[in-house]
Amino acid sequence: MIKACLFDLDGVVVDTAKYHYIAWKRLANELGIDLTEEENEELKGISRMQTLEIILTKGNLQNNFSEEEKAALAAKKNDWYREFVLKMDEKEVLPGVEDFLKVLQANNIRIGLGSASKNAATILEVTNMTAYFEVVIDGTKVTKSKPDPQTFLMGAEALGVDPSEAVVFEDSYKGLKAGLAGGFYTIGIGEERVLGEAHIVVEGVKDVTLATFEAFNK
Numbered sequence: 001m002i003k004a005c006l007f008d009l010d011g012v013v014v015d016t017a018k019y020h021y022i023a024w025k026r027l028a029n030e031l032g033i034d035l036t037e038e039e040n041e042e043l044k045g046i047s048r049m050q051t052l053e054i055i056l057t058k059g060n061l062q063n064n065f066s067e068e069e070k071a072a073l074a075a076k077k078n079d080w081y082r083e084f085v086l087k088m089d090e091k092e093v094l095p096g097v098e099d100f101l102k103v104l105q106a107n108n109i110r111i112g113l114g115s116a117s118k119n120a121a122t123i124l125e126v127t128n129m130t131a132y133f134e135v136v137i138d139g140t141k142v143t144k145s146k147p148d149p150q151t152f153l154m155g156a157e158a159l160g161v162d163p164s165e166a167v168v169f170e171d172s173y174k175g176l177k178a179g180l181a182g183g184f185y186t187i188g189i190g191e192e193r194v195l196g197e198a199h200i201v202v203e204g205v206k207d208v209t210l211a212t213f214e215a216f217n218k
């Protein structure tokens with residue numbers, strides 16, 4: 001019996017994954033580093049500072065900046081990213097998400113958010129989605145990044161459910177690994193090629209119904 005659903009935010013509830021990529025690419029290019037969409041897959045789901053480290057390492061620049069300078073680079077990326085975020089509204093909620101959240105509510109299935117982002121509260125606010133999430137575990141609360149299961153385990157605990165009774169929705173490979181490591185059922189949102197290890201892979205939340213969960217009972 002599924003009692004709760006835990007949703008990643010960026011790329012699952014809203015299409016902010018594209019804004020993260022645009023902002024990181026801008027920063028990388030400014031530093032003379034290329035950043036392809038393929039390479040960006042690896043950056044999904046992890047924290048801002050970890051992402052910066054990966055990009056700097058890719059350009060062999062990891063030792064060229066002090067901690068303060070790195071913080072300033074990350075802040076610059078975040079300012080660019082927030083320019084997109086602050087222009088967002090309800091229309092940027094991905095197809096089917098609100099309808100499905102309403103179905104979950106009507107069936108007493110608890111709803112939580114599990115995101116690495118420190119911008120999660122702002123994004124939920126500007127898209128008018130805050131009220132749907134009983135529990136929000138975000139980048140301001142976690143100490144261990146996905147693929148560590150901490151984000152989702154904290155979410156399950158706050159909702160009072162066992163991982164074996166909950167479904168994690170993830171668009172990133174690292175987030176999917178976090179869900180699997182925590183012992184959750186997982187629904188990959190995106191491509192089979194990236195998320196093939198998930199229990200189920202769909203294109204978007206729009207393709208999920210309560211009947212989808214029946215596969216977990218087998």
Ligand code: BG6
Pocket residue numbers: 009010020043044045046047048051078115116117118119120139172
């Ligand atoms: C995750 C995204 O949800 O949040 C990552 O998949 C992002 O791409 C991370 O880097 C941290 O987000 P923020 O908003 O705190 O910079």
Ligand code: MG
Pocket residue numbers: 008009010011012017044045170171172175
């Ligand atoms: Mg994501």
